[in-house]
Amino acid sequence: MGGWADGLTADAQNASRPGKPLISSSLPRIAVGSLAEVAYIFQLVKDLDLIESAKWSELDQAREKAGRLTWGLYRSVRTTALR
Numbered sequence: 001m002g003g004w005a006d007g008l009t010a011d012a013q014n015a016s017r018p019g020k021p022l023i024s025s026s027l028p029r030i031a032v033g034s035l036a037e038v039a040y041i042f043q044l045v046k047d048l049d050l051i052e053s054a055k056w057s058e059l060d061q062a063r064e065k066a067g068r069l070t071w072g073l074y075r076s077v078r079t080t081a082l083r
Contacts, residue, residue, distance in 0.1 A: 028074040035070050039063055 042063055045051050051059065 028070075028077045031070050032074055035063075035067055039067075 042059060046056050
């Protein structure tokens with residue numbers, strides 16, 4: 001498979017091990033990966049001039065906020081899982 005699919009397979013196998021719940025490893029990585037995909041799409045839309053400058057600024061601010069929240073979730077869940 002490759003990439004994120006390998007990570008999910010490994011996480012699914014590790015989920016049966018005590019002390020390592022699936023949510024602590026897979027979901028935050030999926031969220032971060034999805035956010036990256038959205039950011040690339042947004043950049044493409046901008047580069048192809050498919051969006052007005054004012055709308056781009058609004059969209060980019062929302063992406064930045066989503067990024068901060070997603071990375072905060074990732075760090076929080078990861079820190080909790082390491083305890």
